[in-house]
Amino acid sequence: MSTHKDFPNLHILDHPLIQHKLSHMRKVSTSTKTFRQLLKEIALLMGYEITRELPVSYEDIETPICAMKAPVIQGRKLAVVPILRAGSGMADGLIELMPSARIGHIGLYRDPETHMPVEYLVKLPEVEGRTFILVDPMLATGNSAVAAIDTLNKYGVADKDIRFMALVAAPEGVKVFQDAHPDVPIYTAGLDEKLNEKAYIVPGLGDAGDRLFGTR
Ligand SMILES: O=P(O)(O)OC[C@H]1O[C@H](OP(=O)(O)OP(=O)(O)O)[C@H](O)[C@@H]1O
Ligand SMILES: O=c1cc[nH]c(=O)[nH]1
Numbered sequence: 001m002s003t004h005k006d007f008p009n010l011h012i013l014d015h016p017l018i019q020h021k022l023s024h025m026r027k028v029s030t031s032t033k034t035f036r037q038l039l040k041e042i043a044l045l046m047g048y049e050i051t052r053e054l055p056v057s058y059e060d061i062e063t064p065i066c067a068m069k070a071p072v073i074q075g076r077k078l079a080v081v082p083i084l085r086a087g088s089g090m091a092d093g094l095i096e097l098m099p100s101a102r103i104g105h106i107g108l109y110r111d112p113e114t115h116m117p118v119e120y121l122v123k124l125p126e127v128e129g130r131t132f133i134l135v136d137p138m139l140a141t142g143n144s145a146v147a148a149i150d151t152l153n154k155y156g157v158a159d160k161d162i163r164f165m166a167l168v169a170a171p172e173g174v175k176v177f178q179d180a181h182p183d184v185p186i187y188t189a190g191l192d193e194k195l196n197e198k199a200y201i202v203p204g205l206g207d208a209g210d211r212l213f214g215t216r
């Protein structure tokens with residue numbers, strides 16, 4: 001994991017396995033089935049990296065040989081919140097890693113003309129004492145991610161209790177996000193070059209939702 005000199009909140013997950021799988025996802029020739037499988041696998045690997053700092057406490061257990069104090073993840077409850085639709089493909093991987101996490105949903109789509117997000121669904125678990133991992137493969141203009149965090153705030157989740165995980169990010173979006181929510185760390189596998197005139201990430205991987213679900 002490395003940080004970026006211009007973006008103090010941005011953590012780039014540069015593990016070779018993550019990078020290798022992302023390269024396959026980017027290819028225009030990759031099928032829906034493979035894209036879906038790789039998104040899930042990368043999310044699991046990213047989840048492994050970002051949960052590195054979870055606090056542990058020690059519990060008395062008995063092995064078949066003797067008693068010992070064994071580390072277990074301590075206290076705080078977790079929620080995974082995908083931004084629909086494409087975020088659901090990442091949530092699948094995280095839930096495999098953390099099967100007892102609660103799952104919330106925030107449904108947003110980008111208006112094709114204005115590129116501004118339109119909210120169509122919010123359903124969240126109890127927020128008290130919980131850390132939220134918000135997931136979406138694409139951080140493009142940053143407007144969807146900012147809107148999703150604003151929504152979490154509205155439901156009582158403080159920025160300090162949120163982590164945002166995006167597969168690929170554009171510098172423009174990282175800046176917008178960081179200016180709006182400087183206390184929310186962003187974890188990404190790829191900081192790309194720029195946005196194009198339709199606000200798609202370049203080189204990116206195209207429309208993540210369409211590639212995940214086989215729509216257009
Ligand atoms: O940073 P932004 O410019 O806001 O763009 C990123 C958003 O665009 C995509 O969703 P989309 O609107 O295509 O919805 P979908 O997942 O249903 O396809 C993507 O999954 C993000 O949510
Ligand atoms: O490149 C992009 C930008 C926004 N949404 C996507 O799915 N892809």
Ligand SMILES: [Mg+2]
Nearest residue numbers: 207208209210
């Ligand atoms: Mg889409």
